[in-house]
Amino acid sequence: MALIEVSSPHAAPAAPTRHVLRILLRSPMGAIGAAMLLVGVVFAVAAPLIAPYDPYETVHVTIDDIYQQPSAAHLLGTDDAGKDVLSGLIYGARVSLLVGFSAAFIALLIGGVVGIVAGYRGGRIGSALMRITDFFLVIPDLALQIVIVAIAGQSLTNIILVIGALGWTTTARLVRSQTLSVRERKFVLRARAIGAGDWHILRRHILPQVLPLMLANMVLVISLAILAESTLAFIGLGDPTVISWGQMLNFAFGRGAVSAGAWWALLTPGLAIVWVVLGTTLLGTTLEEVLNPRLKRHHLEKDRSMAIPPRSAAEVALAAPARDPDGPILQVRDLAIEFESPGGPLRAVDGVSFDLRRGETIGLVGESGSGKTTAMLGMMRLLAPGGRLVGGQVFLDGEDLMTLPDAELRAVRWSRISVVFQGAMNALNPVRTVGDQVAEAIRVHEPEVGADGARVRAEDLLERVGIGRQRFDDHAHAYSGGMRQRAMIALALACRPDVIVADEPTTALDVMVQAQIMELLASLGREMGMGTILVTHDLGVVASSCDRVLVMYGGRIAEEGPTSRLFSDPQHPYAQLLLASFPDLAAPDRELRGIPGTPPRLDAMPPGCSFAPRCPAAFDRCRVERPGEYPVGEGRRAACFLLDPQGANRG
Ligand code: SF4
Missing domain, CATH: 1.10.3720.10 (MetI-like)
Structure with a gap:
């Protein structure tokens, strides 16, 4: 295309x-x-040059000299x-x-x-x-x-x-x-x-x-x-x-x-x-x-999240998976994130686990507030103010990012795991040229390349993502929305990372440009052997570009499975309602159904299953006990009592 x-x-x-x-x-x-x-x-x-007299010159003062009125001689x-x-x-x-x-x-x-x-x-x-x-x-x-x-x-x-x-x-x-x-x-x-x-x-x-x-x-x-x-x-x-x-x-x-x-x-x-x-x-x-630019505040912030306290060498050795060139490049285990509040800590992400393989694209879906973006930022220890990692491990090719010292984590960010941020206009510095910002990542991680080498590589990347090297010296506001998003992709690719997290990369773009961006991401991901995590609300984009889907609700994974099987046969009641609320081009006559109620607030999280207040199948146990994750077929799991192989135990 x-x-x-x-x-x-x-x-x-x-x-x-x-x-x-x-x-x-x-x-x-x-x-x-x-x-x-x-x-x-x-x-x-x-x-x-312009003073008529030398003001420092000592004058012989007589009574006639002092306080002379303004005159032609002394204006x-x-x-x-x-x-x-x-x-x-x-x-x-x-x-x-x-x-x-x-x-x-x-x-x-x-x-x-x-x-x-x-x-x-x-x-x-x-x-x-x-x-x-x-x-x-x-x-x-x-x-x-x-x-x-x-x-x-x-x-x-x-x-x-x-x-x-x-x-x-x-x-x-x-x-x-x-x-x-x-x-x-x-x-x-x-x-x-x-x-x-x-x-x-x-x-x-x-x-x-x-x-x-x-x-x-x-x-x-x-x-x-x-x-x-x-x-x-x-x-x-x-x-x-x-x-x-x-x-x-x-x-x-x-x-x-x-x-x-x-x-x-x-x-x-x-x-x-x-x-x-x-x-x-x-x-x-x-x-x-x-x-005074009156810059808008944004909920995303620099790294104020605390790294999880380091474990002992023995604990790490026990916990860390062996490096396997054919295994997952990224393994997230029981990731838990809390935010401080006057009423005490609030759990925003609770026990999220998943694997990502090279060349694979995972779609992370769910309504706003389900914890998708927080989980991804937490994974890189880039949380919003007040956010704290309170548990879990994130292994990037066997290395636990949660316990990595800050300096080492900085070296990993972007060179091995990078982000395509939502809202490219905000993510690009308005007073610097786009090309220079792409080259910046290369200069930071590969100083040996030099300024000229970084520029050449950045120009190649701009060419590669369809912007053209001649736009290197333009500022972000001179780019169209689609071009800015492409520039963000070029930026994310600058250091040839192992993993790319694309957070709503096509928001606010028209359908044609969305398709171009997704095709670009997918093709580059396959070609460069990267794992890609696509955070999005758009189930259509997920259906067309992801190998697997993670459905998040209330900070947890509600269901995970291969895209085609999960889309054709969702098991978790939330996944079923979510898919039913999305138009299906293959079934234009199908009635769209909204999900009743609203997602739970962090400070009002239900004690049992977080979906219970909205779930049409909820029963007593759901309101007091949290469901575990149960296998529902090959490569699939869901967190719902109805899928408990031991029986729903409604009593
Ligand atoms: S555990 Fe209960 S409330 Fe939660 S999704 Fe399953 S049936 Fe619904």
Whole structure:
């Protein structure tokens, strides 16, 4: 089948400068703020060229020189020392902006590091960093600045350091919340799943998402730093060797400008401070409002699941199956997962076991909330927050993933077991090219390949999945839905894994594209000898592409069997109702039946068989006792008392 798709008409992402310009053009307030700040910057940079007099030049002062009114010779009059106020104002911009930018940079550095570490690491480290931040937040900045500058000395360097070192708290809180939001996005989960380390994830995935907001916040911190410097200078704690606006105010107030009626000596530096602070505030607020991505939270998260405590070597030796080249590549045994809740732990996956062979495709089906995705993520120790593995083993070619140290598990993820995530748009980082993300997995696991080699292989993969190597440098939003899903498949194949977990890989795609994607997955799986687990609601997709089916309900396997036999003769009442609720093209006249009721909530799981409240065949025993798994033919099993070979024992 020809795999031809048309990309979406979205334009390529704008360059950052163009993006900022577009924001400013769209927001008059932002544009006004930028223009006001620009005036200040031009004054500061071009001061020696545009200032009519040297403000540092010592003048011979007579009574006629001081507090001269504005005139053609002195457009803004003169001050108490007979110096030109306009020249002081222009040179003062240098000091105010130097302090503002430098202190804001220091605050950005400290606040950025604290916020990113607190948000990314979370837990005790995150809480401790936030407590420290809160402590600094409640300390009155100005009082501390006055004390430190008075003790350390009134140099410009000290003023910059003090303002910067005390002005990082809001940045830290903002960056932390943004990092918390970004780290929960699916592309970060994908990066973890490919085995990328923390530093790599921070540098390549978190920072690019957080940095724009940090820079917008920095503009706001500049205004606060300028205000702080002006305040210090006004109360006489400025650097006496330089001219700043605060200092001009200090001189004017202290040396009789009020009694002399020299309003120009007071008003002009005051207005200059207001001008720049207002400009930076307008600009910073606009940038922050627009650049804050308000990233959506996703229920999938990075690896917070605890590995099951390691067993002794003797236990492992007893439990681990012998490696068999012809045996299953993946063996899951009694997998159990719980989530923390205020009312105690809730069991989401309960005793799930199955085998997967090379070249085989298993369909994992069931209604939403049956535990399908949780079981798969738990298998890779990539659980949602609060999720915990509480039992079971997962052997990948004889190696138990549950007890593998984190570093070794990272090496296994993606190189040996990879995931095609649901919702490819969320799983691809929007600010990086798709090709680079495919190459990223190769670079992480096979650094010896090198950047060029990884690119060539990634281009080959894009070609292989029908996208074409020429789309390597496009971003995800320039791909159509089908192409993004193909890109996810290319990504999953990047390191030639033994097992692929495809979680709803065709959701939201039209039927034709669904068929293409499934055919692609199946053919590549057979060709590369991979085992594939297809997690889906779509029984039609399972019927056409899976060798075996696992029907899940209430966190357990309700029934397992070869696809054709299970579909033609389901044994478990839930499997029967599930299949009866799905249209059958071979029997278009068959009446569709819905399953009565809704799946059980985790916090209201029935004590006996979890399907009992909805099961038309339920009897007393079902409500108090949990059924075991009983064989129902070759390669088949089902968890229902009705299938107990010892008899249903309805009594
Ligand atoms: S054990 Fe009972 S309630 Fe559960 S599926 Fe079988 S008959 Fe229905």
